[in-house]
Amino acid sequence: MYPDANKGFSYEDCKATSDWLMAQTDIRPIVGIVCGSGLGGLADILKDQVAFNYKDIPNFPQSTVHGHAGRLVFGTLKGxxxxCMQGRFHLYEGYPIQKITLPIRIFKLLGVETVMLTNAAGGLNQDFKVGDIMIIKDHLNMPGFAGNNPLSGPNDERFGVRFPCMSDAYDRELQQLAMDVGQELGFADFLKEGVYCVLxxxxxxxxxxxxMLYKLGADAVGMSTVHEVIIARHCGMRVFALSLITNQVVKVGLIESGQSPTGDMDEGVAVSLAVPSTSPPSHGSPTGMIKEAATPPSSPSMGSVLTVQGSPSMSHGVDAIGLQVDYWLASLAEKRREGERRDTGCKNTLKSAFRSLQVSRLPGGGGTEPQAQVSTMAMTVVTKEKNKKVPTIFLGKKPKERDVxxxxxxxxxxSRLICSAKQQQTILKVSIDGVEWNDVKFFQLAAQWPTHVKYLPVGLFGYSKPPS
Known part of the structure; x- marks a missing residue:
């Protein structure tokens, strides 16, 4: 009925791979760990390690994503x-969904009873901050809505039943244990629970x-994990999963974020941005990603993830920094934009109260003109403006006006910019190429900045020195 439907990832293929691995090591794992983006260091804490490169393991797929080592590491943790998988597989790499989840079935045949999964995700929940850890309590499987499910095709009863229940996909006892341990270790401030959505x-x-995802109840969004969870539960293994919130989604305009005391929806404009650490595709600019994208792919190197956000003082009523940004444009054909002073061939100035500022180097163009090859920079800013009344319409409600x-x-x-604080007492903290610089009064950036980082992500947030 399904000719060749299981070719390459049938029970026999998985069994052959597990038998090969067990012949290479005496370790019989009962816990399987999948390391997410930038979290491959988890495998380094295993003792008595025996490691295999994915390319050397029969029938095993290979990682194609930057930041994924592509190794299967056996060892002991606390006895x-x-x-441990150092690197996972994703739909966007082009593998069939059954191939992506093949390692989880191999885990089952190796004797694994509990699977722990980690990932890097973007935070949709407005209460989440960069650096928070979210214990996944449920998920939204968006590819599954379109019929792309790892259990599609013929079912092998040796793995599990045809129609497995997913209402208890994430083990509640393990979730509670993690919360209790987090409380004991003093992690309560950044340990959260939430719903993960996969795209x-x-x-x-x-x-x-x-x-849409926010309204559906998603707290974080990414590009992995859920398919592995489905297979793990199909195989009868317990599942525990964590998301490291590496950025908050960029929301431009009005976002309905919750119910106000009057029963109406409140709107909020996000004041934090993030840039993925991996270089953007050659056909798209970092700016394009920032304007329309919220979440890094599942493969950023966590060592160089850059966040741009308000300072600690901002959370106590100070939500903007007074800055002056002087910048020069490489292109003389740049159009005049509302609210800015732009004189062709002259310095341009932007003076405002900044909620956030982020700069990325853009790659040189592909045209034949000499100037098309010159690297330039893009600056994304969110500034504080005087309250404006904007009409909003909600289903079943009369139009109302909101302050924005x-x-x-x-x-x-x-081509070049200079940023300085408008007030003497304001001290800036600047992150360039992932390195933080403190006690900065002003700084200058140029598109030809000598750096090994191709796209030059730069972040800025300010704080005031406490009185001595």
């Missing part, structure tokens, strides 16, 4: 035998998609 990728979410006090804009084609 428990474990197996196919590799394109990032549009603003409309982010709005933020403005988001992107300025491209910048």
């Amino acid at each position: 428990r035998p474990c197996v 196919g990728g590799p394109s990032f979410e549009t603003i409309a998609e982010c709005r 006090d933020s403005k988001s804009q992107v300025i491209e084609g910048i």
